Amino acid sequence: MGEALLAVEALRAGYVAGQPVVDDVSVAVGQAELVAVFGPNGAGKSTLAKAVAGTVGRFAGRVRFAGADITGWPPWRIAQAGLAYVPQRDNVFAALTVRENLDLGMAARAGRGGAGVDMVLALFPGLASSLHRRAGVLSGGTRQMVAIGRALRAAPLLLLLDEPTAGLSPLVAGEVMAALGTLKRKLSILLVEQNVSAALTVADRAVLLVDGRVRRDTGAAALRSDPALAQAFLGAEPA
Amino acid sequence: MLTKLIVDGVLLGAVLCMASLGLSLSYAVFRFPNFAHGEFVTVGAYAALAGADLAGQSQRPELALPAAMVAAILAAAAVALAADRLVLRRLLARRQGAAVIIAAFAIGLLVRNVLVLLAGPAEQDAGLPLEIATPILPGVAALSAARLTVVERAVVIAAVLLMLVLQLLLRRSRFGRDLRAVAENPDLAGACGLVVPRLRAVAWGLTGMFCGLAGLALVLLGPVRPESGGELLLPALAAVIVGGLGSIGGTLAGAMLIGLAESATVHLGFAEWRQVVSFLAILLVLGARPQGLFGRAA
DSSP states (O other): OOSOSEEEEEEEEESBTTBOSEEEEEEEEOTTOEEEEEOOTTSSHHHHHHHHHTSSEEEEEEEEETTEEOTTOOHHHHHHTTEEEEOSSSOSOTTSBHHHHHHHGGGGOTTSOOOOHHHHHHHOGGGGGGTTSBGGGSOHHHHHHHHHHHHHTTOOSEEEEEOTTTTOOHHHHHHHHHHHHHHTTTSEEEEEOSOHHHHHTTOSEEEEEETTEEEEEEEHHHHHHOHHHHHHHHTTSOO | OHHHHHHHHHHHHHHHHHHHHHHHHHHHHHOSOOTTHHHHHHHHHHHHHHHHHHHHHTTOGGGHHHHHHHHHHHHHHHHHHHHIIIIIHHHHHTTOHHHHHHHHHHHHHHHHHHHHHHHOSSOBOOOOOOOOOEESSTTOGGGTTOEEOHHHHHHHHHHHHHHHHHHHHHHHSHHHHHHHHHHHOHHHHHHTTOOHHHHHHHHHHHHHHHHHHHHHHHHHHSOBOTTHHHHHHHHHHHHHHHHOTTOHHHHHHHHHHHHHHHHHHHHTTOGGGHHHHHHHHHHHHHHHOTTOSSOOOO
16 A cells, blocks of 8 residues: 555644643545544544644644645645545534535635535435525534535545534434445545444444554454454444 | 704714624624724724825825725724734634623724824814705705705715625625634634635724725714714614624614614704613613514524
8 A cells, every 4th residue: 555645643632732632643544445433432533533634733743644744734724635624513504504505615625626516415315405594403414414515515535524423313324324435435534433333334444542542453344353353442332 | 853853863874884884794703892893993084084184285186085095994904903913813712702802992992092192182174175965855845854965975875885785795705605604613614624814804804994984984074083983882883783793784774773763862852862872772672682683593
């Protein structure tokens, strides 16, 4: 394998200097690869995602993306480079319509041309009837689809998703995961998740984060065939 | 008397509307009542005087109005941007609501006192020739009391036009959509690829532009003092709140309501009560409809 599309190298990050939430974490995501980061509550999964996206302090280590060192870049520059981050909470603009939310994603397309609304509607046909509604009135699942759809409008190279299935019914969560399975044929995905079993249906590699550090990093196939290894990951899943 | 009351109220409402639009915009984007707003308007007024003066000294009287306008807009925008850059930005980023308001208040007082030092406390005017108010509808005898000067008519028309321009800009343009996104969630806006600092700067620049035009209107209508803009802050705030925070059309309606209410108070012989009217309007509207007349419930 050549150089990974995204390489997080010995990253230390957090909200207060001197108190890293994520410590010495290294994770790599290759082309068209879906890497899932698991871990119990408070393990630093969301902080890792924010650090890669540029919205929390990065104290040490490096983040390399598409051949550039993006460690010190502001969020908009990282987004324009093709790394689309979808946060866990407040990930749509509630006062804007679905259509406006989706169109806003084009702000990060930079030189890539972007993708049409059709592409988003092909992935999430349910959004078609809600285009003119304000995003604030939508259900959690539909919001998640708007947020992912908005990120896709920029034709990103990598999708960085923070718990896209949190709070969703198993049915809707399955829908979101199926969409990610379709998407990973064309782009790379770094997925932060608590829902291990759902994410393992689409993941190529799994990383276990505990107390801000990488405990395990393994291929998803090995995980599926080794019950003891699977238990280590599933143990991190909330009951 | 009723005709005169209404015409005076509409003119006052138009001035208030011009002073309120920038306040409404900065509230919509930055989510705090900018207590330095009145002084931004005053800076616009004094810059307009200076611009007109410069044109006069250069023996180019035909350039007085454009020079006054450009100077007013540039000066007010520069002060708004400087206030954000030096003070407000950091406090807004930390979401320290009370500190932001106090800081803005301090900036306002500072600017006002600098103006006193630079221009003196006495009122100044542009030395415009006295203009006779003529009937708005000369053919209708019943409305012969409805009189406005050309400048006054221009201010009323400008207030409505500026409201429409701002409304279209915020609601119909890509730039407006981006501004609304930054207003709601700056972090998410940044993650979506919007260059947040640039949009904030443009929003302050636009706020300054509206303040500059409001200052120019003050100069065109009469003499100004270092307190002129600051005295408009409370009625302007009342107009924005009555109309509904963040609703641009509501701001015009709120300004007209306050203008008419103040005009009625004066014409009915309670001139000394006119300052109270704005406060009463705020209390009444907030009591009955906290989101304002045209605001959307949160």
